[in-house]
Amino acid sequence: MNRRISNNIATSVFILCAVVMIATLVYLLGYILTNGFAEIDWSFLSSNSSSFQEGGGIKNQLWNSFYILMMTMLFSVPLGVLGGIYLAEYSKPGKITNVIRTSVEVLSSLPSIVVGMFGLLVFVQYMGLGYSIIAGALALTVFNLPVIVRVTEDSIRSIPLKQKNASLALGITHWHTVKTVLVPAAFPGILTGVILSAGRVFGEAAALLFTAGLSTPNLNFTNWNPFESTSPLNPFRSAETLSVHIWKVNSQGIMPDVLEIANGSAAVLIIFVLIFNLSARIIGGVIFAKISGKK
Amino acid sequence: MQASDLGKEKKEANSVSPLMDIKNLSVFYGDKEAVKNVSMPIEGNKVTAFIGPSGCGKSTLLRTINRMNDQIDSAHYKGEIMYDGVNLLDKKIDVVSLRKEIGMVFQEPNPFPKPIITNLTHALKFYRTKKSEIQGIVETALKQAALWDEVKNRLNSSAQSLSGGQQQRLCIARALALKPQVLLLDEPTSALDPISSAKVEDLIIELKQHYTIAIVTHNMEQAARISDYTTFMYNGELIEYGETSQLFTNPKEQRTEEYLTGKFS
Numbered sequence: 001m002n003r004r005i006s007n008n009i010a011t012s013v014f015i016l017c018a019v020v021m022i023a024t025l026v027y028l029l030g031y032i033l034t035n036g037f038a039e040i041d042w043s044f045l046s047s048n049s050s051s052f053q054e055g056g057g058i059k060n061q062l063w064n065s066f067y068i069l070m071m072t073m074l075f076s077v078p079l080g081v082l083g084g085i086y087l088a089e090y091s092k093p094g095k096i097t098n099v100i101r102t103s104v105e106v107l108s109s110l111p112s113i114v115v116g117m118f119g120l121l122v123f124v125q126y127m128g129l130g131y132s133i134i135a136g137a138l139a140l141t142v143f144n145l146p147v148i149v150r151v152t153e154d155s156i157r158s159i160p161l162k163q164k165n166a167s168l169a170l171g172i173t174h175w176h177t178v179k180t181v182l183v184p185a186a187f188p189g190i191l192t193g194v195i196l197s198a199g200r201v202f203g204e205a206a207a208l209l210f211t212a213g214l215s216t217p218n219l220n221f222t223n224w225n226p227f228e229s230t231s232p233l234n235p236f237r238s239a240e241t242l243s244v245h246i247w248k249v250n251s252q253g254i255m256p257d258v259l260e261i262a263n264g265s266a267a268v269l270i271i272f273v274l275i276f277n278l279s280a281r282i283i284g285g286v287i288f289a290k291i292s293g294k295k
Numbered sequence: 296m297q298a299s300d301l302g303k304e305k306k307e308a309n310s311v312s313p314l315m316d317i318k319n320l321s322v323f324y325g326d327k328e329a330v331k332n333v334s335m336p337i338e339g340n341k342v343t344a345f346i347g348p349s350g351c352g353k354s355t356l357l358r359t360i361n362r363m364n365d366q367i368d369s370a371h372y373k374g375e376i377m378y379d380g381v382n383l384l385d386k387k388i389d390v391v392s393l394r395k396e397i398g399m400v401f402q403e404p405n406p407f408p409k410p411i412i413t414n415l416t417h418a419l420k421f422y423r424t425k426k427s428e429i430q431g432i433v434e435t436a437l438k439q440a441a442l443w444d445e446v447k448n449r450l451n452s453s454a455q456s457l458s459g460g461q462q463q464r465l466c467i468a469r470a471l472a473l474k475p476q477v478l479l480l481d482e483p484t485s486a487l488d489p490i491s492s493a494k495v496e497d498l499i500i501e502l503k504q505h506y507t508i509a510i511v512t513h514n515m516e517q518a519a520r521i522s523d524y525t526t527f528m529y530n531g532e533l534i535e536y537g538e539t540s541q542l543f544t545n546p547k548e549q550r551t552e553e554y555l556t557g558k559f560s
Contacts, residue, residue, distance in 0.1 A: 092368065162405035166466070169363060170418040170473060171395030180417065181407060293410030293453035 029270065036267025039260045045268070049245065054257045058265055060216045063232055064133070064239035065272075068212060069202050071137035071235065076144040077194055083145070084152020084190075089178055108146030113206040115143045120210035131238040136212025140201050147200070151193025155186035184291050188284040195280035199273040205243040213238030214248055242269050314339035314507050315360070315477070320374035320384075322352070322359050324367065329355045331531040332374070337477075337524075342503050344522035344539065345511045348559070352531040353511045357479050360509070361397045362390045395422070398470030402482040404462035406454035406469070411446050414454050414465055415472050422473075432472050440468035441498050460491020467498065471506075478502065480510040484517065496521050515555060519543050527551045 047057030083104075091097040119139030129135040159182055167177040183190075216239055219232045226233035240248065246265045249258055313336030322330035330352040337343050345353035355364065360383065364370040376383040383393060395418075406414050415433045424432065433450075437443040442464045446457070454465055463483060470478060480499070484492035499508060499521050512518050518525050518539065525539045527548075535542060535551045546552045553559060 160405075162401060162403055163407060165363065165366075165401060166405040166407065166469075167417070168366070169361060169394055169399040169401070170421075170469065171391050171393070172418055172421050173391050176421050180421075185408060292408045292455065293413070293451055 032263075032266050032270050036263040036265075036270075039264030040267060044264055049261075050255060052255050054255060056255060056257075056261060058242060058245060058261075058268065060219055060232075061240055061242045061245040061265070062268065063219070064212070064216060065202055065241040065243070067232070068133055068136050068140065068208070068239060068241055069198060071133060072140040072144055072201050073194070073198060075137060075141040076148055076197075079141075080145050080148025081152045081190060083149045085156060085178060085183070087149065088153045088156035089174070089182065104146045104149050107142065108150065110143070111206075112143055112204060113209075115139055116207040116210045118142065119207060124211055130236065131211065131213030132236045133212060133239045134235040136208045136239065136241075137235075139207045139211040140204060143204065143207050144197055144201050147197045148194060151197070152186070152190050155189030155193070156182050158189065159185045187291065188288040191287065192280045192284040195276050195283070199276040202276065203243050203269055203273055205241070205247050208241055208244050209247075212241065212244070214240055214244060216240045313337060314378065316375075316377040317356075318375040318377065320356070320359065320376060321372065322355050322364065323369075323371050323373075325369040329531055330359070333528075333533040334374075335526055335533060335536045337507065337509055339507050340503060340505070341523040342499060342508045342510060342521055343524045343526065344518035345509070345526045345528060346513075346515055346518050346554075347528035347534075348554070349513075351528040353526075353528045354481055356528070357399075357481055357509060357511050359384070360477075361394050361399050361479055362388070363394075363399065365390060395473050396475055397477040397479060398473060398475035399479040399481065400463070400466050400470055400483050403486050404459055404466055406457070406462050406465050408453065408455055410451045411454050411457070411465065412450040414469050418469070418473055436468040436472040437465075439471050439502065440464045441494065441501075442468055458491070460487050460494060463487060463491070463495060464498065467495070467502075471502075475506065477507045477509065480508060482511050482513060485513055492517075515543075527554060529554070 043055075044057045045062065046059050047055075048059055049061065050056035087097070087101065087104075091100065116139060119135060119142070123129050123135040123138045124131060127135075129138075163181055163185060164177060167181045168174070172180075217237050218230060220230040221232055223231045224233055225231050226235065228234060229237060242265055246262050246269070249255075249265070250262050253261070255261070315337040317333055317335050317337070320330060320333045321328055333352075333356060345357065347353050358364045359372060360376060362383070364372075372384045374384070381388070407417060409417075412433060415436060416429055419429055419432060434443065434447075437446065442461060445461060446452075446465075454462065457465060463486075467478075467483070483499075484495050487495065496517060499510065502508060503523075510518075510522065522539045524536065525542045526536045527534045527542065527546075527550075529550055535546060535548045537547070542551065543555065546555060
């Protein structure tokens, strides 16, 4: 076989793979969105779900998803970013670092249903949090932390060593260099990673089944006192998120419009994940341009 | 040693003995001895060049002076580098104030990917320089680095929009803004085109009126053009140190002569 033919074959194989990949994605998105789009209207987004009648909405589920997402990020971002900085800049090669890095890797490959079981045993039962937003957020933190640690470490390590040397050679302390040179340069990467992981957290169901629960109490959206049981902000109430709702409606729903609700919810979920991903790119780019100055 | 002790006796040191005195310095990376028992002075307000083939230890020696080798876990030292009556290799030395006083410019231009002005103010802000003074320091440093006229109208542009030569002069300006006593230049022109290199060379000659400069270079012509003293190193050893004019025209050591005439490199 001559070189030109093998070159052409290689090129075609790569193009074919790309086409298969894109076609799958487009088909999937198209299927979910076309099926679901018709179901989405204001009343679907703003009314309570019903257990057996037609016409239920997803107001509480949508709210719960965002609330759990926010709380998860509140726990996992500071911890994960600081952990990533530690691994990239402060840890010395050795046994302890290896243990930490292996733990992070094992954590990131844990199946989410296992994280859910862990959450049930530790957060729900042992710590006595019950099926609650906070237990769900803690379980999702376990699930999300390794991603943030990894993204932060990789972003910081990808900054050329010469940047760090430049700052140290100017008589600037390690900590100030981390703060003013490394983290700002790594920021777009960290932010992109955080937002992408937010998409994953937003769509996660299995880890929440046994931690945040399958039901939501009646919420009173005029009561914003987080200590009252009907308040949407109460972190100790159980909370069914959008993706858990999809699973529950599909597997045990008895209302006549099960399919419509599932389709609509799936479309809403996908749209938000898409928004997260697009904004990750846009915001990352804008911030990078801002830090680095005009071209 | 306290930060304020550095440079206190600078003037006396200049007139009596060399500004810096390297005594029996050996530098190790693990078991490997990269610099072997080197002793030499670095004279104040002069340019001292370090030449020698790749891997001869000249960059290692330079990076030992401002303790940048501390970054490498396996690096350790023997011997002394005396400067203002203190040993720079002393464990108690505050490397942060040492590096403020002994500035360094690297082989590859490494401006921060930030606006030009931020590159200069980065360290000034860390040292809490008064806002009213910053503008003047920035302007002086950029003028000293012969960059002011080229960038004065776009101080807020990204430093990465500058050419390689401009970036390197920015790095020199960045070091000068801290008013160091000594400048260590680690092959500062090897990544630059000939015209930019010439500008940096002119700049070095200009700067030696106010600063003590140690420069590592691959380029022997460059060492001959700009330096007052030259050190030839080979395999971690100092083979010959002397006045540049003497070392280039009438080397004492055979290996120096062989290297200068291109018998090996």
